[in-house]
Amino acid sequence: MERVVLGIDIGATSSKLGLVDSAGNILVESSIPTPVNTSGVSAAEFVKSLCEASFVLQHQARTVEVIGVGAGAPNANYNKGTIEFAANLPWQHEVVPFVELMKTYFPNLPIRITNDANAAAIGEKVYGGAKGMKDFVSITLGTGFGSGIVVGGELVYGCDGFAGEIGHVVMIPNGRRCGCGRLGCLETYVSATGLKQTAFEVMSRRYFTEKSLLKAASFNEITPKYIADAALQGDSMALEVFEQTGEMLGLALANTVAFSSPEAIFLYGGLANSGDLLLTPTRKSLDKNMLKNYCKRTADGQFIQEASTQLLLSHLCNKNGAVLGAAALVWHEKV
Amino acid sequence: MERVVLGIDIGATSSKLGLVDSAGNILVESSIPTPVNTSGVSAAEFVKSLCEASFVLQHQARTVEVIGVGAGAPNANYNKGTIEFAANLPWQHEVVPFVELMKTYFPNLPIRITNDANAAAIGEKVYGGAKGMKDFVSITLGTGFGSGIVVGGELVYGCDGFAGEIGHVVMIPNGRRCGCGRLGCLETYVSATGLKQTAFEVMSRRYFTEKSLLKAASFNEITPKYIADAALQGDSMALEVFEQTGEMLGLALANTVAFSSPEAIFLYGGLANSGDLLLTPTRKSLDKNMLKNYCKRTADGQFIQEASTQLLLSHLCNKNGAVLGAAALVWHEKV
Numbered sequence: 288m289e290r291v292v293l294g295i296d297i298g299a300t301s302s303k304l305g306l307v308d309s310a311g312n313i314l315v316e317s318s319i320p321t322p323v324n325t326s327g328v329s330a331a332e333f334v335k336s337l338c339e340a341s342f343v344l345q346h347q348a349r350t351v352e353v354i355g356v357g358a359g360a361p362n363a364n365y366n367k368g369t370i371e372f373a374a375n376l377p378w379q380h381e382v383v384p385f386v387e388l389m390k391t392y393f394p395n396l397p398i399r400i401t402n403d404a405n406a407a408a409i410g411e412k413v414y415g416g417a418k419g420m421k422d423f424v425s426i427t428l429g430t431g432f433g434s435g436i437v438v439g440g441e442l443v444y445g446c447d448g449f450a451g452e453i454g455h456v457v458m459i460p461n462g463r464r465c466g467c468g469r470l471g472c473l474e475t476y477v478s479a480t481g482l483k484q485t486a487f488e489v490m491s492r493r494y495f496t497e498k499s500l501l502k503a504a505s506f507n508e509i510t511p512k513y514i515a516d517a518a519l520q521g522d523s524m525a526l527e528v529f530e531q532t533g534e535m536l537g538l539a540l541a542n543t544v545a546f547s548s549p550e551a552i553f554l555y556g557g558l559a560n561s562g563d564l565l566l567t568p569t570r571k572s573l574d575k576n577m578l579k580n581y582c583k584r585t586a587d588g589q590f591i592q593e594a595s596t597q598l599l600l601s602h603l604c605n606k607n608g609a610v611l612g613a614a615a616l617v618w619h620e621k622v
Numbered sequence: 623m624e625r626v627v628l629g630i631d632i633g634a635t636s637s638k639l640g641l642v643d644s645a646g647n648i649l650v651e652s653s654i655p656t657p658v659n660t661s662g663v664s665a666a667e668f669v670k671s672l673c674e675a676s677f678v679l680q681h682q683a684r685t686v687e688v689i690g691v692g693a694g695a696p697n698a699n700y701n702k703g704t705i706e707f708a709a710n711l712p713w714q715h716e717v718v719p720f721v722e723l724m725k726t727y728f729p730n731l732p733i734r735i736t737n738d739a740n741a742a743a744i745g746e747k748v749y750g751g752a753k754g755m756k757d758f759v760s761i762t763l764g765t766g767f768g769s770g771i772v773v774g775g776e777l778v779y780g781c782d783g784f785a786g787e788i789g790h791v792v793m794i795p796n797g798r799r800c801g802c803g804r805l806g807c808l809e810t811y812v813s814a815t816g817l818k819q820t821a822f823e824v825m826s827r828r829y830f831t832e833k834s835l836l837k838a839a840s841f842n843e844i845t846p847k848y849i850a851d852a853a854l855q856g857d858s859m860a861l862e863v864f865e866q867t868g869e870m871l872g873l874a875l876a877n878t879v880a881f882s883s884p885e886a887i888f889l890y891g892g893l894a895n896s897g898d899l900l901l902t903p904t905r906k907s908l909d910k911n912m913l914k915n916y917c918k919r920t921a922d923g924q925f926i927q928e929a930s931t932q933l934l935l936s937h938l939c940n941k942n943g944a945v946l947g948a949a950a951l952v953w954h955e956k957v
Contacts, residue, residue, distance in 0.1 A: 372923055422785075438780075439776060450757075451880075451883075455913045456880050546881050578790045579802060588707055
């Protein structure tokens, strides 16, 4: 019997499941639709569907023993095992007792839940580039900006289970309007959505006869990939979009280092796939904005304006990182 | 034999010592001058003086057993036990192997060193208002802005021993020039120095015939206490200085909560002694700027724009908190 953890990634449109071994192999996987807001499906019914789908997986995988369940979900509270007032799920006015509901189906197993960005951080530690690291930060750049902070080998959950919302650090007082209702959050500048907004800001500012591929796309049409493709073709406005995004991200990461002084920062998620387009300006800004204490030094103590912190792409990119990360929540406790 | 820890607070002008019991009583204390930059006194000679002064204390206290040594010093590295390139000490181009030098005099005891702000945080946990708290932040508002972040009951030291420099988070891109060489650090707005600068900014901006007690003091003369006294007399400009300082501090603390979601934040140090003058606008700004996730909710889940995080004055104010905190580094490991 091979020991596996059931990893679950609950997203706004679909929820993915996989049986994951200790080495990070997903033996079998599937997905079910996440009910829409108007469906009237209760959280208990949804959890039942998840568990039934997992029983199908266990049947497919044959000789496996499920030793635990790990889940990633928006607004998940690790301390309480709940999903609380999640705006993108049909239970936005409820505290869903996720772990308690799952216990009906997996009565004697450890069941953990946290948000997807925290799960990605633990995934990085158990299966990815952060193996053996005690202090690191994982940044998930998707539609929004997620973060998981690891200190002394453990995720920072905080007193309420909700720590690690670097995307909602205010970078520009009275800046761009954020989905959270406040102004100037990092997420409004560094995320898929932020990149689009920056593209339109750049177009609004630069000389109007200047040619750019960005000018052919509407706000609704434009995507990070579209901007990246333009940049790779040398489009000067598209390059400036990545330059500005990296500048802001580098400053935010330098500020992050002043908190927890991590050995490395990993970038994960859709936007991280733009690779050097984002990494190069981010690294430049990280170096430029880094406090002396966290810079390199020569042997005789002369400091060099260059960050000691490594900036790396996640090793989970191009994998089903969300399911891996969720499973890692349990494997992390076993190893 | 009463068990005590030797607590040492190494400052730029003087260094304080005390023998501290497990309850946080300083049985005996003294101080020696810290050598000035031009003195040519070696770090080894200074450590020898510290130890000799401590032997005098042990003699005075008679029946005590020293079970460890804790020290707070600028640029102290907890992980390595060193003081590294400290600009305000005569060894600014050196890495002083403090713990190693002390071992000559206290060969078999635990010896710990960290910066004063970290020591204050541990002091708060062992002797102060953070007893029993696992997640909190301690802010030291002196000439500069120090911080100690406690996560899961332990101080965050980071991969290099230098974590927790919230004072050097950039709040205003291209803002005030900081001693660290960068622009817009929190410390340039929220500290004794920052308060003075804000006083002069307020005077430079408001209507020039307006009366204010602030106008009678030169930049060299003005102190936080002078501004506080004026504010307590209802001086409108002085009140605005505290209003602006609290506004910035509240925003910075809201950002801090997005990192580690602490149960409480403690304010310690000279500027914290201005009490409600600073606390009231800071709390207002903390509430206003807090991300929804970290706000209070009614029983039915309606959120209230009010921080869950408590903002408190340190219980170590009006005590020799720096020596207590240093001693707490060792007591923290024993209890």
